[in-house]
Amino acid sequence: MCFYPRVLRPSYRTYIIILLTLVMTAVSLPGRNRIDAATVDETIRIAIIKSALEVKVAGDGLLVTNEKGDVLTVSLPVTVKPSKDGLLVEGRPYRRLLFSAPSAVLVNNKPYRGLAELSVADKGILVVNQLPLEEYLVGLINCEISSAWPIDAVKAQAIIARTYAVNRKMARSALPYHLESSVMDQVYDGSLIEDSRSRRAVQDTAGQVLVYGGAVIQAFYHSSCGGRTEASENVWGASLPYLKGVECQYCLTSPTGTVWEYKLSLPEIEERLRAGGHKVAGLYDIKPGPLNSRGRLKQVILQATKGGGAISGDQFRKAVGYGVIKSTRFTVKNSNDEISFSGSGNGHGVGLCQWGAKQRALDGFASNEILSYYYPGTELKKLSEIR
Numbered sequence: 174m175c176f177y178p179r180v181l182r183p184s185y186r187t188y189i190i191i192l193l194t195l196v197m198t199a200v201s202l203p204g205r206n207r208i209d210a211a212t213v214d215e216t217i218r219i220a221i222i223k224s225a226l227e228v229k230v231a232g233d234g235l236l237v238t239n240e241k242g243d244v245l246t247v248s249l250p251v252t253v254k255p256s257k258d259g260l261l262v263e264g265r266p267y268r269r270l271l272f273s274a275p276s277a278v279l280v281n282n283k284p285y286r287g288l289a290e291l292s293v294a295d296k297g298i299l300v301v302n303q304l305p306l307e308e309y310l311v312g313l314i315n316c317e318i319s320s321a322w323p324i325d326a327v328k329a330q331a332i333i334a335r336t337y338a339v340n341r342k343m344a345r346s347a348l349p350y351h352l353e354s355s356v357m358d359q360v361y362d363g364s365l366i367e368d369s370r371s372r373r374a375v376q377d378t379a380g381q382v383l384v385y386g387g388a389v390i391q392a393f394y395h396s397s398c399g400g401r402t403e404a405s406e407n408v409w410g411a412s413l414p415y416l417k418g419v420e421c422q423y424c425l426t427s428p429t430g431t432v433w434e435y436k437l438s439l440p441e442i443e444e445r446l447r448a449g450g451h452k453v454a455g456l457y458d459i460k461p462g463p464l465n466s467r468g469r470l471k472q473v474i475l476q477a478t479k480g481g482g483a484i485s486g487d488q489f490r491k492a493v494g495y496g497v498i499k500s501t502r503f504t505v506k507n508s509n510d511e512i513s514f515s516g517s518g519n520g521h522g523v524g525l526c527q528w529g530a531k532q533r534a535l536d537g538f539a540s541n542e543i544l545s546y547y548y549p550g551t552e553l554k555k556l557s558e559i560r
């Protein structure tokens with residue numbers, strides 16, 4: 174179901190929104206404290222450093238405790254190293270260390286809100302930042318988009334980042350952390366790039382998540398789709414009713430939505446494919462395979478003396494490099510053994526198109542309208558309503 178063609182034009186909407194806002198404010202005032210309390214209590218755990226051989230922790234008023242909750246007296250900055258007996262600090266071993274501070278904990282000189290929890294994992298130090306979900310979102314906005322974008326695009330980003338985080342938290346509740354801090358999940362770099370517009374977008378949408386059939390959705394998103402968003406089954410195999418792909422011409426004016434081109438020699442491509450685990454040798458040509466129903470390259474045909482054949486567009490992109498082939502909306506051309514890749518869009522193309530959302534907000538659409546367009550059939554709910 175597509176909501177977009179049915180929404181009213183901005184000029185009419187403005188009067189209705191003002192009226193509805195007045196009514197909603199009057200109705201919601203008595204229940205406000207309950208909702209705010211539920212929102213504030215929600216925490217999230219992010220892996221900010223993995224397999225480190227040394228971590229330095231500091232901060233004004235830093236409190237350090239071990240796995241038993243004993244307060245440790247140590248000099249700052251605290252240098253932590255992994256050893257066979259656990260975490261080593263000033264010659265003494267610990268299984269787990271917790272760091273907290275009134276404003277921010279500095280981990281390798283970067284400020285983080287909430288707690289920093291250190292433990293040994295994968296022969297190095299794992300640092301998990303545990304903090305209120307809403308504070309995490311304020312820090313995240315400027316890693317994903319610019320908070321200077323129209324406020325409804327920033328609010329849409331806050332909602333999908335919250336939705337994504339809550340969905341991952343539910344799926345990984347038994348694991349040491351819920352999210353990576355990289356493009357594997359959502360990019361997050363502590364509290365250094367928080368600003369007032371990010372905070373406003375998070376506060377204005379406090380606790381709101383997208384649900385489908387009563388369940389918190391997998392709110393995938395990407396930089397720009399290049400003309401049409403992708404269906405989830407074409408990338409990950411799993412078909413989701415709210416991730417079928419929609420038309421999106423709105424990102425085409427963006428710097429990342431326009432056409433890109435990259436050239437690589439055949440030996441360079443072969444090297445990248447082999448490093449990515451594809452057993453190919455003597456690569457002498459590459460041809461584009463068929464397109465899928467969303468206009469993206471379903472397969473790339475490798476012509477080689479050994480290990481040639483069809484490979485999925487997504488696997489090919491992963492092996493050659495996400496920075497080289499920015500999306501699977503591309504084509505391949507061979508001129509004198511130099512392969513040129515040209516395409517449009519940036520990212521996997523599933524779910525919300527960030528540059529498209531920016532243009533929609535500039536056109537006067539509200540964050541909920543933007544979201545119902547990119548995730549058809551979903552609705553907005555407060556976390557306190559679904560728990």
Ligand SMILES: [Zn+2]
Nearest residue numbers: 421424526529
């Ligand atoms: Zn788009």
